[in-house]
Amino acid sequence: MRNGSVGIVGGGRVGTALGQALQGAGYQVVGVSARSAQARDRCRRRLPGVPVLTPHEVAARSSLTLLSVPDDAIASVCGELAAAGALAPGRHVMHASGACGLAVLREATAVGATPLAVHPAMTFPGGDSDAEHVAGIAFAVTAPPEARDRAEGLVRDLGGVPVWIAEADRTLYHAALVLGANNLVTLTAAAMQALGAAGVPDPGFILGPLVRTTLENALRLGDDALTGPVRRGDTATIGAHVSTLRERVPALVPGYLQFARVTAERALAANLGQAASVERVVAMLTEALSATPASASSDPRVRAQLVEDPVGHDDLR
Ligand SMILES: NC(=O)c1ccc[n+]([C@@H]2O[C@H](COP(=O)([O-])OP(=O)(O)OC[C@H]3O[C@@H](n4cnc5c(N)ncnc54)[C@H](OP(=O)(O)O)[C@@H]3O)[C@@H](O)[C@H]2O)c1
Structure with a gap:
């Protein structure tokens, strides 16, 4: 051959x-x-x-x-x-x-x-x-x-x-790769957009070491690699994130809420953090999600922000 x-x-x-x-x-x-x-x-x-x-x-x-x-x-x-x-x-x-x-x-x-x-x-x-x-x-x-x-x-x-x-496993195999790799692009691009909106001139400089180390930890430890406000049960911090995102980069709100809830549910399932605190986080995120359009694309102003203002410098207020 x-x-x-x-x-x-x-x-x-x-x-x-x-x-x-x-x-x-x-x-x-x-x-x-x-x-x-x-x-x-x-x-x-x-x-x-x-x-x-x-x-x-x-x-x-x-x-x-x-x-x-x-x-x-x-x-x-x-x-x-x-x-x-x-x-x-x-x-x-x-x-x-x-x-x-x-x-x-x-x-x-x-x-x-x-x-x-x-x-x-x-x-x-x-x-x-x-x-x-x-x-x-x-x-x-x-x-x-x-x-x-x-x-x-x-x-x-x-x-x-x-x-x-196996033939029967290929679609699941590929779904796994899309979850882990393609979604990582979206998450990283969204994080750079939020940093740009916060006036950070070089978002990649801040995110690079953090994201690379987090990825290495996650590959080694799985859910145990989780740190941050969801694992700590810091509902006030999460609430402040959602408020400021609504005000400054509303296009990112649905994704933030959905990812944070998946994170909190996995943290609960993996017994990470104090169960009662993490349950409060899940309840808070579920309530916020019910009051948020599922997709940024349903709001023309927000959709325009995703497409035309990828680094989030424009003030949409
Ligand atoms: N990109 C990745 O990261 C990646 C990674 C692993 C596996 N894959 C797999 O690799 C395969 C190709 O993906 P790609 O990303 O390389 O796509 P791509 O860049 O869009 O290339 C696809 C090529 O196929 C040609 N094409 C489309 N329809 C055709 C048809 N009916 N008859 C003849 N040629 C046709 C296109 O020609 P024209 O441009 O001339 O129309 C284009 O050159 C897919 O099966 C994908 O799942 C992709």
Whole structure:
């Protein structure tokens, strides 16, 4: 397989980053597909010399075809390639989705190709260093028994560590990653917005060490890593937070309340802090939530603040 030809259908962020990593591991990338001008430009930049072809041409000349298209498009792209005769016995067809398993590749399987689901547990936002983050990470792998060695070999060639995930568990696996990683972006961006509104010139300088240490502690200790007013049962502090957020950055109120209540409920379940104090926090947050629109987007002024004033410098009062 290592010397086999790899084709990439979908020259987006992951397709081109994995293409670069595969080239670095000694694989030959024989073609990549791109429709938009942005994708074509990305392919030329990241995979210079690799021909930009149609999906059919890419698959027809590859022994391994990577379908790095959005999750919702994998099954239809796979079906089109299978129907057009671009996939055949002896070929491998792989996608990089975390949430999907082998079912979305069933039309490739039906024409005798071997399906692989290989999800890099990493974020690829499209920056120049994306491909550098492939080595050393976990890849969630689902593959039929006869393809296990090949799937593991591919991941190891990329410097990754294969972690087997059952077909039935892939969606839950991916939901977990979204909770832990995508939501972290939202939380951090919201915190930087509030610091900006407080006049802090460089929010990242304050948040960086705090967030990194908290993350390390949480990875090691789970809920036990919790510190702060919820664990201490400081209802007055939490009440003051909510009042000042309502006044200064109202867009952040629903999220603050909802996250704080989840935090308080987990603290109770994990026996953190004084139960009676934490229960008072839960009651207070529940009451505040019942008096707060569930979403900032229901208020046009607040929605405008989220979109147009990401660092919160404007005074909306
Ligand atoms: N980004 C991440 O952090 C990340 C991490 C791990 C796994 N993944 C997985 O990687 C896969 C790709 O995600 P991505 O973030 O790389 O998406 P992306 O940057 O939006 O790239 C998707 C590519 O697919 C192409 N495409 C869309 N629909 C198509 C179709 N019907 N036929 C042919 N090409 C089509 C797009 O082409 P045009 O631009 O030309 O329209 C684009 O180049 C997904 O399964 C995702 O779950 C993503």
